[in-house]
Structures are given as C-alpha cells and as structure tokens.
Amino acid sequence: MGGTPAGLEAQSLVKRFGATTAVDGIDIQVRPGEFFTVLGPSGCGKTTFLRLVAGILTPDGGRIAIGGADVSHAPIWARRIGLVFQNYALFPHMTVAQNVGFGLAMRKIPRAEREPRVARALATVRLEGYGGRKPSELSGGQQQRVALARAIVVEPDLLLLDEPLSNLDARLREDMRSELADLQHRLGITTILVTHDIHEAFSLSDRVAVMRQGRVEQVGAPTELYDRPANRFVAGFLGPVNEWTGRIGRIAGGVAEVALEGLRSCRVAALPDWREGGSATVVLRPERLAVRALDGDPPPGTIAGRVDQVAHLGNLVNYRVALGQRALLAQTAPGRTAGLALGSAVAIDWEDADLAPVSA
DSSP states (O other): OOOOOOOEEEEEEEEEETTEEEEEEEEEEEOTTOEEEEEOOTTSSHHHHHHHHHTSSOOSEEEEEETTEEOTTOOGGGSOEEEEOTTOOOOTTSOHHHHHHHHHHHTTOOHHHHHHHHHHHHHHTTOTTOTTSOGGGSOHHHHHHHHHHHHHTTOOSEEEEESTTTTSOHHHHHHHHHHHHHHHHHHTOEEEEEESOHHHHHHHOSEEEEEETTEEEEEEOHHHHHHSOSBHHHHHHTSOOEEEEEEEEEEETTEEEEEETTSOEEEEEOOTTOOTTSEEEEEEOGGGSEEEEOOSSOOTTOEEEEEEEEEEOSSOEEEEEEETTEEEEEEEOTTTTTTOOTTOEEEEEOOGGGOEEEBO
16 A cells, blocks of 8 residues: 655745744755655744645745745645544544545545455554444544544545644554654655654654754654764754853864863864854763762762752653852763762763754
8 A cells, every 4th residue: 555655855945924934944855765854943833834735835935845846836736645633533423434435436436446455554553343333433543543544534645644643642653653754665655744742753754854943954764863963052952951052262173172261171173154263063862961979089081069959750760960150950860870879979971972963
C-alpha cells in the first residue's frame, strides 16, 4: 500500500493573516521517503506551513512543489496527499469502514475496488474486524489509527500529520509513536509531521526543522540539532543547557581559544563571525558536565562548587551546582554519583569537544 514516495520543496514560502506574517519566507526540502518533522512552539507557523502544503491555505508568496510538480495554487483534491488532523476529524455517524473509504468515494473509486482497499488499510493499522464499528465505540488510540488508515487508503505521495498524538495520554502516546514509526517504515511514504513535542520529533524523524516566529532556525538530524544547535533559541528549546560567555583569544585553523567568565579557558570551533578580542557564547548539555565529590582541593583543570539543589527524575538526577553567584546544571543517571547530597562539595569538568558555539 502507498504511492510512489515524492519529495517536497518549499521555496521562499510566505503566508500572511492581516498584519501578521505566519510563514515568513521559509525554505524546506523533504526527500522522497523521509520522515521529516517541523518542530516549534505554539504560534511559530508550523501548522500554517502544513496547511499550505496540503492546499487548505494558499500562499501569498513563494512556491510549493510535490514530486517536482508545482502545486502552489492547486486545490487540496488535486494533490496526492493524506492528512491526519489533531482531532482525527472522523464522521461520528459513519462506520469505521465508511470513514476510511470516504476519500475513495469522493474520488469516485468503484465500490468493488474500495472495499478491498479499505480492508487492506485497516489491516495495515491493525484494525481488522473493526470496520462495522462507530468511532464512539473506539478508544483514542484506535480512532487515531482509523484516521491514519483513511489517510493512507488513497495511496498518497505525501502523508501530512498535524499533531496527531497530542490528544492521547502519555503511555498511549509512547505506544503510538512506535506504531507510527513502524507504519512509515513499512510503507516507505514521505511523511511530514508538525509538533511541539521534542521527544516525538526526535524519536520519529530522519530530519527536523526547528521554527520560530514564521522562520526556520535550523534543519538537521536530531543528534545534530541537539549536539550542535545553530543559536541560543534552538539550544534552549531542545532541552536544558548551560550557557556561558567568554572573550575570544587566538583563532587558528577554525578553532578559537575562549576564556569563559568565572570558569576556565577552552578550545571550541569558531563561528564565521567570531573575531579575536570579541565575545563568544557556548552551550553545554547538562549530561556532558562531569561532577564528582570533592575532598580537598579540586584536581588541576577542574572547578570547585557546591550542590545546592538535587532533583530526582526517575531515570535521571539533576544537580544544580553553585559557583559563587553562578549556578550550573549537571545531569546523571541514578547511582553514578553516589554521595552527592545537598550541600556536597564537588569538582566539575567537561570535554571541550562537547561545547557547542552558538549565535545570538
């Protein structure tokens, strides 16, 4: 099941609502067969982007191409897409089979062809035998799978998902992530997800575009975005970070020596606009900050501090370490830092390779 995977290209895409520019000249390329996620906070323009791709909205500028064909102003019915909404949008008076076959009926596919395609779609989402039920007789997860079956039964070139898991509870959401990943892998269909959920985006996606205020801040694989964020917004949006500033010393071979205020000097990859004598900002994820109990003077190259907050988070422990007026965040697995109670003297350190330079 599924059509031929098609790529998507959005060039200089713009959408305005009165004086508000919801999508502000963004460029996004999605490869055929890729699972691509548009991630960002509420109001950043990600759902507007998806509706432009679907044909629900018409762009005020720019171009949209699916499989190389310009569809910028084509109506939704002329685009080979499957669309799953946040609220599933199932018809309550129809059976599951009728809901799944609705798109085929609108395309005037003969009944004799519709029925086996509906059966295959339901089997694909593991809902064999549910065709005669009404949506009200199903759980939230089952309704979500019906919405997926309705989207894939038309054998689209592109599957568009608008926060499809946000109405599920935490455990079911985790289960459905796994099912969705498996479905996309089996069908090989080009899929675009929009979400504000970082875990959802990272667990499902080949690549992720992070949006803010109608613009794309960075596109890359999840590990690339997390470990090498382009700017302070991306770094902070994707999880807690220690953010430090310092004075740039010598730059040679693309590497800068930076004296971090109140800490120590480090060597980090220089950004193109860095200049010797200027200011630099670097970030470090808390799990990359080494922290251990201190008895006496700190070892050479480490910095002395004191634990002033401990938070047990099940599979993680967060330690806030005070260094005078500064506080750093360290994160470890339980048991790896035994004895680091509130008030403990500690030594902290990090590997320069784990520092990420960021722009404003």
